Amino acid sequence: MTTFIFDVLKDLQNKNESLSELTFILPSKRAGLFLKHQLSKVVKQTIFSPNIISIEEFVEDLSLLKSISNTELLFEFYNVYITLTKSQEADSFESFSKWAQILLQDFNEIDRYLIPQKNIFDYLSAIQDLNHWSLEDNKTDFVKNYLSFWKKLHNYYTLFTKQLITKKIGYQGLIYREAAKNLKSYIKDNPEKQHVFLGFNALNTSEITIIKELLKNGLAKTYWDIDSVFINNQKHDAALFTRQHRNNWAFFKNNPFNWVTTNYSKEKNVSVFGIPKNIGQAKYIGTLLNDLQKKNSSLQNTAVVLGDENLLIPVLNSLPPIVEALNITMGFPLKSIPIASLFEALFHLHKTPSNTFYYKDVINIISHQFIRPLFYNKEIDFATKITETIDTNNLVYLTTERLKDLASNSHNIIDLLFSNWDKSVDTALKNCSQLILHIKTFLEDKKDSNLLSLEYLFRFNELFNELTRLNTTYQHIKDISALYSVYKELLSSETLDFQGEPLQGLQIMGMLESRVLDFETVIISSVNEGILPSGKTNNSFIPFDVKIENNLPTYKEKDAVYTYHFYRLLQRAKNVYILYNTEADVLTGGERSRFITQLELEGIHHMNHQIIAPQVPIIETSLNVVDKTTSVLNELKRVAQKGFSPSSLTNYIRNPIDFYYQKVLKIKEHDNVEETVAANTLGTVVHNTLEDFYKPLVGAFITVEIIQKLKASIIKTVTHHFTDVYKEGDITKGKNLIIFEIAKRYVSNFLDLEIEGLKAGNQIKIIAIEADNNVVIDIPELDFPVTITGKVDRVDECNGVTRIIDYKTGRVEQNNVEIVDWETITTDYSKYSKSFQVLTYAYMMQLSNNMKLPVEAGIISFKNLNKGFLKFSKKDKAGAYAKKEALITQETLNNFSKELKQLILEICDPNIPFTEKEL
Known part of the structure; x- marks a missing residue:
């Protein structure tokens, strides 16, 4: 296939133009690289290379101004803003940057399209004056300030541009305006210089003025790349701008319009694939490339054009191994680099000044892949030590001093990470820069130094150097929050550039990088409404109707730009693969682009349209089954000898x-x-408090007076046990304070229940508190001893009947401690686990103490205290009117021991594996 660039060079050669003496001006630098490559195919003898520049470079030369970054423009503009605004009315730099970005875009458009500045700013001010919502004669200060802002726009613009020109710098629009202003002197100084403009489409007024003037003076040639199918269809947006140029420029009334081609109508293989989600598209691009490589053995003339540039990383991860040569024209966004998450975490930590740090923030930072290795010292992992100490001592907030105590040999890195920035921008920048150098030194000392990691560090070092320069030069960053805003602005615009052979192998690019370039095989992703084209976005202070009146571009023109790029990619291509997302999405809505519908309606090319579903393997879930090997059985014997607890x-x-x-x-x-x-911590505190209260009363009858005295010690004892169990956790505020009060209330209510029972005439004698039981049971089928072990919360004697009591801080109902059939007690956990536990305690007590039967066993539920002691009961049948037997007799324990032994036999049976249950 022949390319547009090749055709242009061939035409110039046929016209006997001296290529070395021409200045080629293209829409992008990348197109210049391809033009230089095509020269070798056209020219057969040795020549000097012509001057090949982008349109931005050309207008910079014309304007005598140097372009600066958007971030630096903000600082320059803020200088002007605070000069023209009273100090008490001026926004902070952080607030200013949010609206100034939009205003700078408007300045840019006004200048690029050579709109008379005063007229449009006065017009905007008058509109706001008419539209303001205050109908009162005496306007409020807010309304006055609002209208004053609009009246100052022209003053802002005038002083801003004046200062920029004085410094020989400018934004794109100002550079274009100055270039158009300097055009006559440029022509006068270069009367013989020939310019070739090729591959342009949408031109702003400045560009049109420059090109038309050069054409008029015989100093330029233009080559348009448009197909007859588009330009002859008055409604086709792909030729919207080219039709305007051909019809409106006087030059083309007497001179040929180069060129209208007929490439688009030639036979093409067009395939459209609807694929769910962005990752699905990335994966399918890998599949397509794999198939293409196998068919053609080379991807030399293939381009992957990403409609959504966020797909870059997923696409790179999806490339088949057989892709050897690769060139990526898009940079890797710095915000996606792993080290970006480290500085994000640091800004999050220090944005609000504090002497203590939240434990999750601390763990997040010390666990970061670039930080954790710095905490290794003589084979001690201090990062792990810090994390374990936080968990063990329940530390929710930590100080720098505590961290230094835990990591004694890592004071330097802790200072860099956690020393309070104290609202000081200089301290923040210094710490971040030193941290980068610290990581760099560590990586360089490693024998297997990661060169990519060092490249990451280099780019972030440049970024923080730029932040330091901006802060030193302009001194507008007054706090950490403003610094973070500027940092995010720089981070979003900076990229890590890939190195590759630009003219070999597979090309991966964004839509704008494809300008002027032609490929035999094209894969275009994300061809969805809202992406291609981008739709009705209007981030501007200038109303839509004012833009129309002043011939400023609106969303319609923006859509037409992308229409041209899309169709131009198809013009000379032979194989076209169009991918779109079929899934409904918040932003794109899952709607395929109008471009696809338009291709179908044109009927020029046969289209293969498929909906692709990802291959999702059916993974049958199976429950875990663990066979009882010899080692497992040996371990079970040790567990049995040590003791099974309830x-x-x-x-x-x-x-x-x-x-x-x-x-x-x-x-x-x-x-x-x-x-x-x-919940378990609350339970432990309540249990331990009651143990402290009742342990000294073992063997004695309790009285109302004794219990009343215990109530006076509730706060002290509960506080002590919270300190013991909850370690350094804070119980003085928030939910923890509420839970602390609940613990006190539980204990108090329990003691009140005890007093109520005593006053009702109950005689209660404490027999045991937290009684340890360790009994061996005889199971003839097993050739090793089996022990049952456990602590009983309380054993007492109430009116002559022994009671075995288990405390529960959760809610328990009477039906939770009742059974009908003995066989179910070891099968249904949710219904009978409480009954099983209290019966196990009764069985152990009977075996160890020869406890006199019958007894009662049950639960006291602190969330259901009004129901009192919930006794275990054996019912003769299910239902509300079943007869219940609450006393535990020898028969009861015999029936239970039979089921208990059966359960232990099942646990120890080598032929019954441990099988997971579906919960």
Whole structure:
């Protein structure tokens, strides 16, 4: 295939133009690289290379101004703003930057299109004066300030541009305006210089003025790249601008219009694929490239054009291994680099000055991939030590001093990370820069130094150097919040550029990078409404009707620009693959682009349209099954000899695989920091408080007077146990204070219940508190001893009947401690686990103490205290009118022991694996 650039060079050669003496002006620098490459195919002898520049470089030369970044423009504009605004009315730099960005875009458009500045600013001010909502003669200060802002726009613009020109710098629009102003002197100084403009489409008024003047003076040639299908259709937006140029420029009334081609109508293979989600598109691009490589053995003339540039990383990760040569024209956004998350975390930590740091923020920073290695010292991982100390001591907030105590050999890095920035921008920038150097030194000392990581650091070092320069030069950044805003602005515009051979292999680019370039095979992604084209976005202070009146571009012109780029990619291509997202999305709505519908309606090309569904393997979920090997059985013997507790046995009933993890593999749950007191912590505090109260009363009858005295110690004892269990967690505010009060109330209510019972005539004698039981039971089928172990919260004697009591801080109802059939007690955890526990305690007590039967066993629920002692009961049938037997007799324990032994036999049976239950 021949390309547009090749055709232009061939035409110039046929016209006997001296290519070396021409100045080629193109829409982008990248197009210049391809033009230089095509020269070797046209010219057969050695020549000097012509001057090849982009339109931005050309107008910079004309204007005598140098372009500066948007961020620096903001600082320059703020200088003007505070000069023309009273100090008490001026916004902070952070607030200013939010609206100034939009105003700078408007300045840019007004200048690029050579609009008389005073006229449009006065017009805008008059509109706001008419539209303001205050109908009162005496306007409020807010309304006055609002209208004053609009009246100052022209003053802002005038002083701003004057200062920029004085400094020989400018934004794009000002550069274009100055270039158009300097055009006559440029022509006078270069009367013989020939310019070739090629591949242009949408031109602003400044560009039109420059090109028309050069054409008029015989100093330029223009080559347009448009197809007859588009230009002859008055409604086709791909030729919207080119039609205007051909019809409105006087030059083309007497001179040929180069060129209108007929490439688009040639036969093409056009395939359209609807694919769910962006990742689906990225994966399918990899599949297409793999198929193309196998067919053609080369991807030399293939381009992947990303409608949504956020797809770059997913596409790179989806490329097949057979892709050897690759060139990426888009930079990798700095905000996507791993080290960006580190500085994001640091800004988050220091935006609000504080002497203490939230534990999650601390762990997030010290666990970062660039920071954690810095905490290794002589094989001690201080990052792990800090994390474990936080978990163990329940530290929700930490100070720098505490961190230094925990990581004694890492004081320097802790100072850089956690020393308070104290609202000082200089301190923040200094710490960030030193941190980068610290990481750099560490990486360079490693033998397997990661060069890519060093490249990341270099780019961020440049970024912070730029922040330091801007802060030193302008001194507008007054606080960390403003610094963070400027940092984010710089971060969003900076990229890490890829290195590659620009003329070889597969090309991956954005839509704008494709200008003037032609490829035989084109894959275009994200062809959805809202992306291609971008739709009705109007980020401007200038109303739509004012833009129309002043010939400023609106969303219609923006759409036409992307229409041209899209169709131009198709003009000379032979194989076209168009991908769009079929899934409804907040921004794109899942609607395919109008470009696809337009292609179908044209009927010029046969289109293969498919909806592609990803291959999702059917993964059958299977429950975990662990066979009881010899080593497992040996471990079970050790567990049996040490003792099965009632809770471990009910854990087996609930899910055998959990029993296996906890008792056989000894896997413990990780103790996370309790920001809010957990239910089990509350339970422990209440249990321990009651143990302290009742332990001295063992063997004695309790009285109302004794219990009344205990009530006076509630606050002291509960506080002590919270300190002991909750460690350094704060119980003085928030939800924790409420839970602390609940713990006090639970204990107080329990003691009140005790007093109420005593006043009603109950005689209560404390027999045991937190009684340890450790009994061996005889199971003939097993050739090793089996022990049952556990602590009983309380054993007392109430009116001559022994009671075995288990405390529960959660809610328990009477039906939770009742059974009908003995066989179900070891099968249904949710219904019978409480009954199983209290009966196990009764069984152990009977075996260890030869306790006199019958007894009662049950639960006191602190969330259901008004129901009192909830006794275990055996019912003769299900239902409300069933007969209940609450006394535990020898027959009761015999029936229970039979089921208990059966459960233990199942646990120890080598032929019954640990099988996970569906919960």
